[in-house]
Amino acid sequence: MVPDDMNSQTSVEQRIANVQSADSAEALLSAVEHLAAAKHPSATACLLEILGFNNPGAAVAAVDGLIAIGEPAVEPILASLGTNNYGARAWSVRALAGIADPRGLEVLERALATDIGPSVRRAAASGLGRLDLRSLPDEQASGLVERCLQALLLACGDGEWIVRYAVVVGLEGLALQQAERISDLSVEALRHALAGLAAGSDPLTPVVVQRRSALALHRIDHSAGPHG
Amino acid sequence: MSAPSSTTIEMADPIDEAEALRRLRATDDPSAQYYAAWWLGRHRSQHPDTLPLLLAAMRQRRARQLGDGVEENAVARNATRAVGKLGPSASEAIPVLLELLDDPDYGLREAAARSLGELKATVALPALVARLRSGPNVAGARASDSANLVEPCEALLEAIGDLGSSDEEVIGVLESFLAHERPVVQCSACRSLLQLTQEPRWGERLKTLLLHPQLQVRRAALMDLGATGWRPATQAIAATLAENSLKLIALRGLVESAPSDGLDEEIFDVMDGLL
Numbered sequence: 001m002v003p004d005d006m007n008s009q010t011s012v013e014q015r016i017a018n019v020q021s022a023d024s025a026e027a028l029l030s031a032v033e034h035l036a037a038a039k040h041p042s043a044t045a046c047l048l049e050i051l052g053f054n055n056p057g058a059a060v061a062a063v064d065g066l067i068a069i070g071e072p073a074v075e076p077i078l079a080s081l082g083t084n085n086y087g088a089r090a091w092s093v094r095a096l097a098g099i100a101d102p103r104g105l106e107v108l109e110r111a112l113a114t115d116i117g118p119s120v121r122r123a124a125a126s127g128l129g130r131l132d133l134r135s136l137p138d139e140q141a142s143g144l145v146e147r148c149l150q151a152l153l154l155a156c157g158d159g160e161w162i163v164r165y166a167v168v169v170g171l172e173g174l175a176l177q178q179a180e181r182i183s184d185l186s187v188e189a190l191r192h193a194l195a196g197l198a199a200g201s202d203p204l205t206p207v208v209v210q211r212r213s214a215l216a217l218h219r220i221d222h223s224a225g226p227h228g
Numbered sequence: 229m230s231a232p233s234s235t236t237i238e239m240a241d242p243i244d245e246a247e248a249l250r251r252l253r254a255t256d257d258p259s260a261q262y263y264a265a266w267w268l269g270r271h272r273s274q275h276p277d278t279l280p281l282l283l284a285a286m287r288q289r290r291a292r293q294l295g296d297g298v299e300e301n302a303v304a305r306n307a308t309r310a311v312g313k314l315g316p317s318a319s320e321a322i323p324v325l326l327e328l329l330d331d332p333d334y335g336l337r338e339a340a341a342r343s344l345g346e347l348k349a350t351v352a353l354p355a356l357v358a359r360l361r362s363g364p365n366v367a368g369a370r371a372s373d374s375a376n377l378v379e380p381c382e383a384l385l386e387a388i389g390d391l392g393s394s395d396e397e398v399i400g401v402l403e404s405f406l407a408h409e410r411p412v413v414q415c416s417a418c419r420s421l422l423q424l425t426q427e428p429r430w431g432e433r434l435k436t437l438l439l440h441p442q443l444q445v446r447r448a449a450l451m452d453l454g455a456t457g458w459r460p461a462t463q464a465i466a467a468t469l470a471e472n473s474l475k476l477i478a479l480r481g482l483v484e485s486a487p488s489d490g491l492d493e494e495i496f497d498v499m500d501g502l503l
Contacts, residue, residue: 056471119473126503162476166503203272208480212499215491 012040019046025055032058036065041072048080051095052088059091067098074101081107090120097127102136102144109151112163121158122166128152129170130177142181149174149186156193157202164209168197172216176223191217245273252281252307261285261303269310274317282307282314286324305335312343322349329355334371338380345387353398356388360401364408381405382416386455389420399424406433411440412448419452431458438468446470454481459488462495472502 015035022028032050035043043065050062066073077092077099084092093111096104104127111124128148133141152170155163171190174182182190197205198213241263243251248271251257251264265285268278285307292300299305308328311321321343328340329352337359344352359379360367367379385405388398402424405417415437422430434456437449446468453461454477465478479499483492 122503126500161480162473162503165476165499169500169503206480206484208483211483211492212496215493215496218491 010034012038012042016043016046019050025057028053028055029057029061032061032065036061036068039065039068041069044069044073044076047073048076048084048088048092051091052085054087059087063091063095063098066095070099071101074099074103078103078107090115090117093120093127094123097123100127100130100132102131102133105131105144105147109147112151112155118160118163121155121160121163125152125155125163125166125170126173127170129173133178133181138181141178145174145178145181146183146186149182149190153189153193156197159204161204161206161209164197164205165212168194168209168213168216172219175216175220179223191220194220243267245271245275248273249275249277249281252285255288258290258303261288262306265303265306265310269306269313272313272315274314279311279314279318279320282311283321283324286311286321286328299335301333301336305333305339308336308339308343312339312346315347318347319349322347322351325349326352326355329359334374334376334380338383341380341383341387345383345390348391350391350393353388353391353393356384356391357398357401360384360388360405363401363404364413368405368408368410368413377410377413381408381413385413385416385420386452389423389455392424394424411437411442411445415445415448415452419456422456422458428458428460431456431461434458435461435464438464443470447474450474450478451481454478455485457482457484457486459486459492459495462498466498466502476502 012035015031015038018031019028019035022031028050032047035046047062047065047069050058053059066077073095077095081089081092093107093115096107108124108127112121112128115121115124128151131144131148133144136144148170152167152174155167158164158167171194175187175190179187194213194217198210198217200207200210243264245268248264248267251260252268254260265282268282286304288304288307289301290303292302308325311318311325314321325340325344325347328336329344331337331340341356344356360381364381367377368381369378370376371378385402388402399421402417402421406414408414408417415434418430418434418437421427422434431453434449434453438446438453440446440449447470450465450468450470451474453465459482462479462482465475465482468475476499479495479502482495
């Protein structure tokens, strides 16, 4: 069991030890939450291991912890993808989407296009709309924005409503955050896709997706960007 | 309401409308029919052959057999669920659904009640109320031979809420189920009372059920709040200890169940944060 007096002063090593000695699902969840709250890079390996435990509650907490660690967790996550089981890879995609580091782009592209889990595709789509490209030179950043846009446009016809919803959110993110990096032609394609979803011409596009698309177009029209 | 199950099955077997109709005709292959009926409902097929084939399938009876992989009367149950998804074009199915409300098969009664609600078949209100009138201790008692209740109470209660018309007797029957021993049945009663009366106290009671120690109850309360479109529940839904997938479905319900003149930015911002 996790001791009651555990607080922010507890060392990361101690928190990892508590995860490893947890003897029930409840104790594990509590220990993972405490480890995640440390937001310390040395927790990365242990958090990654938890993703493979087939314990959704603990995995959610571990993903939150990896996102909180941020940039230093990216390489370890990418390195783990080749060896982990499907469940762990799915959670890793969600962590990469949350961290928003451009090194996760390829994984997010592939997940959105091919993953069998709607919750994984949904996380990938929203992640593709909010990659943090500020550290990159302009030309490279523009190229990556174009790749994100193409991946999202291809997923507009996804069979699951929540993935379409996430695609709309991703497209809105690109249009609002990366406006200066998108070509006029691509802006046109983006608006066309949102207008199509807003019109609900496909019976698999429910009202909620139509209305979220309309909101995205509204926000894009009222933004101060060069295309606004 | 029970939480929805995954529909990833579709990805494993993508078919088109013509193929679904062909499979539904294949009465010697219940598994193929079962999937086809589901497919036609999910895609809200408006093909002229769809409704007649589903109506025929609703009358198929078949005990569960070894190696079927599907439940008793599975094709009829799925066809009954499917007609509820077809919208106004399926009004022809309403008399058959009313018959099924009296079927000895619990699962068929349950599916028929749900579809009558979805089709807004107000003509069904007296029959739905009649099956619940004996109250939580009779209609809501545990069945002797299964984990079910005597009547499919959740489906019946929710269908009554869907129909939108109410009088004192209807409200009285719904209120009697607030005392049911199963919290998920209480959820269904609150949901319909909120839909029919718009009184916030029923929404507040569902919000309390979002905090229930059992995940199954929290899930039911999520789905029921979504179905009512009661927007004051937005933040409580977001804060519930349950899967994001279900919270997103509940929030979708808030947006779709009650029309709004606004942009619903509060709900959409919450949804965006759960992706």
